[in-house]
Amino acid sequence: MPENPAPPSIITRSGLTFEVWEGPFVRRRFAALSEENTTSLRTLLECLRQIQNPGLETVTAIGEDAQGIYTDTEMPLPETLADALREGPLTIPEFDHLARALLNALIPAHEATLVHGALRPDYIFIDRSTPGGWSVKVMGYGASFYQPEGEIDPAIYRCSAPEQWTQGTVGRRTDNYALGCVLFEALAGRPAFAARGLKEMRMKHVEHDVKHLSALAPHAPSWMTEWVMAMMSQDSENRPRHAAGAMESFNAWAEYAQQQQQQPPPMAPSGLVHSTTYAVVPQPQPIQVTARLVPTPEPERILTAVAIAEDDTPVARRISSTIAPVRASSAVRPVPSSKPMPSAPSAPADAKPGLLRSLPPTAIIAAIALLAIIGTLIMRSGGESDSGPATLSVVDGLILHLDADNASSITKKISGQVSNWADADGRKISAAQNNEDQMPLHAPRGLNGRYVVDFGEQGSGRWLEFRDASGQPKKLTTIRTAFWVLRGYGFLLSDAETTTFHRQSSDSAATDMIWDSGGASDSVKKGATWLNGKSVDGTKTGLPAGFSIVSLVTTAAADAGRLCRDRTNTKRTGGQHIAEILLYDRELTDKERQSVERYLKQKWLP
Structure with a gap:
């Protein structure tokens, strides 16, 4: 001083x-x-x-x-x-x-x-x-x-x-x-x-x-x-x-979001039950509102003129244009209209005849017959349709249900790393990990606007272990029917000791054969496998690059105790993005299997 x-x-x-x-x-x-x-x-x-x-x-x-x-x-x-x-x-x-x-x-x-x-x-x-x-x-x-x-x-x-x-x-x-x-x-x-x-x-x-x-x-x-x-x-x-730790998690999320935006759309998998629309980053169904936008020197590719409705059914693809971010007093808000809503128009004095009345009798009969045929086909397929919310109706014999989009079943850290993935229906079994460095990531908008569990790159060291209500390791030994919605490397299910679900050359390519002709158990490789609803030979069919629905009915009880880790092989850890897994202790009928596949397709690959 x-x-x-x-x-x-x-x-x-x-x-x-x-x-x-x-x-x-x-x-x-x-x-x-x-x-x-x-x-x-x-x-x-x-x-x-x-x-x-x-x-x-x-x-x-x-x-x-x-x-x-x-x-x-x-x-x-x-x-x-x-x-x-x-x-x-x-x-x-x-x-x-x-x-x-x-x-x-x-x-x-x-x-x-x-x-x-x-x-x-x-x-x-x-x-x-x-x-x-x-x-x-x-x-x-x-x-x-x-x-x-x-x-x-x-x-x-x-x-x-x-x-x-x-x-x-x-x-x-x-x-x-x-x-x-x-x-x-x-x-x-x-x-x-x-x-x-x-x-x-x-x-x-x-x-x-x-x-x-x-x-x-x-x-x-x-x-x-x-x-x-x-x-x-x-x-x-x-x-x-x-x-x-907060900075580490912020950077991890920012990097993950950037990678998701830059990834090209995956190739459409073969054998789809119906055609599928893919999007790199699916967007939720918007509620349209009006907003005043102030341009900035470096506008970002983000949504600013929509308010997201969390409970609405997601859509497969939504295109957003390059819009400047909202700033200052330009916060997004609905703008009420000053004009009164128009009243419903009254019926004209001389109503024109309806469509059926204007058709000749033979055309009416043909239309009725066509509707009857459509109704019969729907009934034969189980009476279900792809409209409305996806609902799982086959629950008898279900021993484990892991749903990445079920928020109440996921326990995660600030970084989004999953420490416990509980059964979606409340069964006393979960997939868990105590080591923070080995926890997978709960990734938003991973597929069809929904969360998936991201196990990182092949060899990432990220994996989960099946555990009972007391937190002790739990090996499932009665698996007869299994469903997966996933993409990536590695065994579809794994274990500390066995190679029941061995994937062909599982540490070399994400599109390798579903089952290894030598390493997988007979109950799996000789069972019946479907890829996106189409029957395939799992030892000769690889997974597509994008997400797929894999279905399996084994010839005998199969066992598994982990996700994304093959015994002590550190190269065979991680590598997968998993949306949903369902395991049953009984052989499902074709009708039941198709019902579960429709549920998964409608939910994840509409």
């Missing part, structure tokens, strides 16, 4: 007080605390001083005078994230830049076991005029030591984790929860939690009373909203341990 300086000017931002002296020389002032808290505050600030990360509050020196503790720092950036969000939600490029900047700032802090404890948009200072992207700096370290005076605005606690309310504890997972709330607000343009008082705010956090981000940010890709919601998990154990 210069000698005999002039009195400083005072800047107060988000409750933080800065003295700006000549030079300029800036100090941040801290109000007086108890002796114990003063010691803790000095320890925190000393740790912050040693980190010296451009994304974190700068501390060049720490001192104390008659007014209390202070730090020598830099001039604060011109505005806060809270200021920017008053203009509206961020675009996807802005969000991506902000999320990465905040994670990169918190990573060294968490590595030094330094916890913020009070992170919210008011403490994220930004400069939007910086060439090449916003400058972002996390401020407010030490704010958690202070209680606000006077009437308390509950909004200052809108990013406080449940454990802060119930236990008064903070940790790195607490920071990740707060960061999730910050990023929720950045995409939605409004806080995740809003309340009129502290009691209501506490209840909303503790009971996790929050609307899913996808409903408030339709311009954001589904993986991004899922990642934010996972960061805000009510149970701290379901959040990443630290910022580095």
